[in-house]
Amino acid sequence: MVNEIYYKHMKYIIVGGVAGGATTAARLRRVDEQAEIIMFEKGPHISYANCGLPYYIGGVIKERDKLLVQTPESFGARFNIDIRILSLVTSINPVKKQVSVQSVKTGVTYTESYDKLVLSPGASPVKPPIPGINLPNIFTLRNVEDTDKIKSFVDDNTPRTAVVVGAGFIGLEMAENLHHCGVKVSVVEAAPQVMNMMDSEVAAPLHHHFKEKNVALFLKDAVKEFKQVDDTIEVNLSSGRIIKADFIILSIGVKPDTSLAKAAGIKIGETGGVWVDEYLQTSVKDIYAVGDSIEFPHPITGKPTIAFLAGPANRQGRILADNMVYGHTRKYKGSIGTAIAKVFDMTAGITGMTHRGLKAQGIKHDCTIVHAGSHAGYYPGAMQMMLKISFDPNTGRLYGGQVIGYKGVDKRLDLLATVIKNNGTIYDLQEIEHAYAPPFSSAKDPVNQLGYNAENIIRGLFKPLSPFKFAKRIKKDVFVLDVRTPEEFSIDAIEDAVNIELDAVRKNLHRIPKDKKIMIFCGVGLRGYVAARILKQNGFDKVYNLSGGLKVYRQTMDEQSNAIFFSSEEKQNELVSGSNGAGMPKIEVRQMVVDACGLQCPGPVLKLKDSIDAIEYGERLEVKATDPGFYNDVASWCNVTGHQLISRENKSGEIRAIIQKNKKETENQATAKSDNDHKTMVVFSDDMDRALASFVIANGAASMGKKVTMFFTFWGLNVIKDVNRPKLKKDVMGNMFDKMMPGHAGKLRLSNMNMGGMGRRMMKLRMKDKNVDALETMIEQAQQSGINMIACQMSMDIMGVQKEELINGVNIGGVANYLEEAEQSNLNLFI
Known part of the structure; x- marks a missing residue:
């Protein structure tokens, strides 16, 4: 325990208030009643809730006085501190231990001496030299005075449109609050995503939420110029697009205010902040600094960093006050940058290092993603969230965490931050003992699940696959396995994926090649694992599971911007808009209401599928779900099944959709559709050119969504022989056929100009030169497209061909099998 030491007549001067300066002053008084404490503040306010400023503008916080934590009068009276507002410190003389102060009102300058000096100047908004940036009605938001200007403009002018430049925390909070006021909002961001400190796949759900809220989003597009045109401002973007708005909010970022420190010869760090040691003392003795202006080593990387956050500034103030009174006994351990923001109905948070940050620092790491509910799915009101962590693949040390969702985000983020700040590991996540009851969590909390997933990766039980690496796969080297249900596959399929439902995987191992990378995916990643x-455990080595499943992949790969050009002639629609731009109409629904809240993918779609049978044609079904993916899934499901999506909305994470049941197709319509979608062919020849023609036609039809059946008979069996076929025991005739026939597709002859194999080699070279896929590649594509390949059993018996010699996925059948398929086909070829 530190003994109390009182320094009589010690004089402290603090430059700047708010979080860092005000906290330092209050703690100083509590531990040193005899000291003389003077606080200088260039503005009229010394302590205010700057994080609450956007919510006052948006009308969420009704009373302005609630933003003022302490007034100069109340703070001075309670802590016996000499508060001097509207007083600008213009210079420091470290040798004489004096500061020069200028009155903002009178311009009079005077000096004041100190024993110890604290700098808490904060940060200032970035205003790049963009033409027109100083036009009227272009605002920045940093303090109460800025807030008053924006609030007055919104209240007095009732603007219809606004552009927010910058999509960081403050920019997104401003977009939300202006939207709340009924203003049509456009957000412009030069980076390819909002919240650029987060990983792309975590930010992607926010982009989709913008679309649900009918808020314009222009990503990868910087402002080139502002122009005043009559009563509006034209925002000219680098892409050449022009956005018109009644006013602009600049939220491009902030930078440390170091002008006073620089002029005094105080060391400035490599990030541009004031350098401080572990006791928060600057390079000059008895001069200290706290808050947004200082640079300190990051607890994980050890590299210099800055944190523009109120929490660290408050902690620094308390530590510093103790060090100045008791001596240098308390070390500041730095900040891991834990931050959270409300973005419309969603919440997004980050702590520690992301994949992007670790990669930039060259730190080896792995990542995992978990989708889970805010509490037990069977208890009403559960909302889905996505969590991502990064960790050391050897020791398991936890490096960072990101969480996004509708409920429970803050609780999980705080748990992750606590483990990271204490140098904990993914094994500590497994051991977290959380408060569990169905309304609050699940028996296995999402944070516990992150720890289990990470351990599985470290132990090599599976390899994680990011959506970006999945998108860049070389298709001929990869077998993509979709283990979702056939119903899910029919709604949203990936072109080269083979659908084998999870419960059927063990029975279909023969369809999965062992000589390729196996990339598995499901809805959110669990079934894929x-x-x-x-x-x-069945001998497949190169097995990868898509992190976050198809949900994360689709969100990440979809168009992220939402380019809407609003007119200033009408107010923002109060109703939430869907992707078609139509608001949610008020519909009297007297039919069944299906509650799928709490169910994860594919639960809501399957429940919808089962429930639609319970109503009559022409009637409507209302479905409620909390799985974020259901917003798009329900539209796809209606497109596939022919039912009509009347409306849909996402309100605070609960998705409500109204579907009208349409009549089934007549038998004649169904038959016609089936005929148009089904193509069959008999492959009799093993000539290379004829085999090529067969697979060109088959793959082309499959790419157009047609069902294709290929029946291989007699010499055609040689086309589908496996290049790695085992050595089998055959009778005399079987061995003779085996020696006389091509061993696999790579050995087929040309029907003309074969010339002892030279023609075949010339043809392969020519195909490669013209970027035409090899026959072997076409066969692989056919397998991945789900083309039904049937080998004729009778031909196999005659020619001594055994099932083990054929490639994976070929079915063995007879003429009846083929004729059954041909009966439903409107195109039948013999090759």
């Missing part, structure tokens, strides 16, 4: 374990 189970499938990966099945394959790994």
